[in-house]
Amino acid sequence: MTKHKLRIGLLLESNNLSSWSFSCIESLIHSEYAEIVLVIKNEILSEQNTAFSSKINQISYSVFRAIENKIHKPNPDALIKKNLNSILDNCKERSSLTIETEDLKQLDLIVQLDQNPIPKQLLQHVKYGIWSYYFGDYTKERKGPVGVYELFENQIDTKVSLHINGTIVNEDSVIYETSFSNDKLYCNRHANTIYWEAAHMLPRMIKELYESEPDEFFKKWLDKYSNSKIQKHQDYKFPSNFQTIKAVSKLYWKAFKGIIERRSYFEQWILLFQINSDKKRPKSFHNFKRILPPKDRIWADPFVIERKDTYYIFIEELLFSEPYGKIAVIEMDKDGNYKSPETVIERPYHLSYPFLAEDNGELYMLPETMGNNTIELYKCIAFPYKWELEKVIMNNIKAVDSTLFKHDDTYWLFTNIEEFNGIKTSGELHLFYSDSLLSDHWIAHKQNPIVTDKSCARPAGHIYESENCMFRPAQDCTKHYGYGIKINEITSLNTATYKERLKQTIYPDWSKDMFSTHTINASGDLTVMDAKIKRKR
Incomplete structure (x- = not known):
């Protein structure tokens, strides 16, 4: 019927x-x-x-909005x-x-x-x-x-x-x-x-x-x-002259200070790591060591895999002089000594978030390819430097930070989607599932979007299991993009329902020059994460 x-x-x-x-x-x-x-x-x-006195009292606001519309036209x-x-x-x-x-x-x-x-x-x-x-x-x-x-x-x-x-x-x-x-x-x-x-x-x-x-x-x-x-009973009020002048003065003074500050300092994503022999997920991050990029680029979104006593940290590398990021790999030994990164995947569109997945003896990478309106799966041909496009999982989609997880013989794909024109990608997490990683048919979850909260929607690394529980790292984008990380325990994951609850928060409060952290991963004894800092030029 x-x-x-x-x-x-x-x-x-x-x-x-x-x-x-x-x-x-x-x-x-x-x-x-x-x-x-x-x-x-x-x-x-x-x-x-429409009282004359009311119009006079909001004239500053009217002028401010008129000037603003001349300076910036939304599109x-x-x-x-x-x-x-x-x-x-x-x-x-x-x-x-x-x-x-x-x-x-x-x-x-x-x-x-x-x-x-x-x-x-x-x-x-x-x-x-x-x-x-x-x-x-x-x-x-x-x-x-x-x-x-x-x-x-x-x-x-x-x-x-x-x-x-x-x-x-x-x-x-x-x-x-x-x-x-x-x-x-x-x-x-x-x-x-x-x-x-x-x-x-x-x-x-x-x-x-x-x-x-x-x-x-x-x-x-x-x-x-x-x-x-x-x-x-609410009164609709435009800001008064005093409110407008006070607020606009603060806004533009803050913007002016930012311009002056950027002459001496710049913002840069860097890497952090800790080698911990007990393999436990860290609760404190003060002792993490820094990997600083040259001042002409950023290193972010670290994903790590261990092979033959060597750690391979795959990252986004973006030079300030270039329009697109690429995927590179850093080799690190058990003592924390590391080599300079080498490029492994480069495309004529932006690449980031090099998510790694092992399946049936093969190693795959699911980098973010929103710039190509796709979700692309790459296969490792010669580890760790040679990768080839294996499959386009989804076409005509604006998706970021796609994250795979296999549970109960089902492949789950977590991703944030720009579902409608003009919206941002940080606030809505979507979930798809399939019986095969290489499937042509990924089914949208009934509850999509499964999370509608910018404080815990966007993925921040591998979903991992510990003590028979599943944990999903997520970005907290309340203050700004990539402000912090929340670790959520997945309490229900099936084709009918999805539920999670907060277990841990990670905020960049252990160093004065740090104000963002948005990816964390681990393999063996090594935990890696990224952070955004202010550096002198």
Whole structure:
């Protein structure tokens, strides 16, 4: 029996939508799980404070944003207008003031993509309620332009949530929540990133509702956020003249100091290692020794394998004068003496994260090849220097830091994917599985994305087993890309479920010149990792 698509109504102020809203609706229109059957024009719009005194008090903010838009133009721009009529044919339209009950009863849910009030007459009769976005912290009394207060107040991130109103719940309730790292300088770039990354949230949740039992779906998500305290009465405020001048002064003073500092110092990824005879994973990193590259390049993403009393550390090597990274190998003996790296794989696109995997007596490498829109598997022909492309595992995909793991005779592929245009790759971990490493058919996990948290999504090295437990290193990208590492214990891994829990954190706090670490691996007695430091020029 064919399952009917979810029937969706759109609550809109106008058919001229911002590009990110247009993209969200376009995903629904072209999906196999939803259809747009009704457009409701919202006649109840937000009240704007048009008082002269209010406009005077925010003139600094208006000038700042105008200058910023001249200096930096987001691309693609999430706020460029597009007309919905170009993709929506023969759809009924109704006014929110005159819509009839029978029209509402035919809908499974209503989607609202603007921030206007929801007409009370729509809160009844729609099967799964009204779904809408909320940008910012819903627990505060103050609300403002997307991401601006978060940037002005030097917060780490900006929250975005999906809310539901109507028949399913008694009051406004959170059904999904995530957060995005704040930009360091530009409000418009920050807001643009947030809009594009948020655009896929609602279609994905609607898809999950379609594929699930509705009762189970709502219990899962409403229970998860049942303790959320939503501020019912929020005042929308633009930053005042004083707030704007103070915040912008701090932002640009910090940027200016950075320019001055970069004349004397530069940032560089380096390698760290420790040889430990008890083979235990380290808890402290103060005694790790450094491997410093020449000042014209970085060495990062170390993966190690032991062969005949020698360690072979495969790394990303990127010269500052060249556009693409390549894969190189460093040989190290049991005493920690090492040779200069030698290039083993180089392509006309960027290579990094040289993940190593042994299978059926062969050694393979799965380097990051996002620059070629592929996931490529290389086979070692003559260890350690000669490698050949064995197979393109996936095409037409923007994936980073792909990590393989064999468990219960199944091959699991963990990877972060840029699933939609404009989003970043640090916040969503996807999982695929197959019965063969060389398979042409990798099956997407039912829970994809299995992790939606930039503090623990992106892989940071080999998944390893210890004392009958599985551990997955992950990057913590809350403060910035590659800030730290979290070790997560995998508690459930099968084709139906994936679960993990935090067991250890590793932050670059043991040296004053260090501010990032994002890969850790071990083989035999050797543990290797990378770190980003400031060095004098």
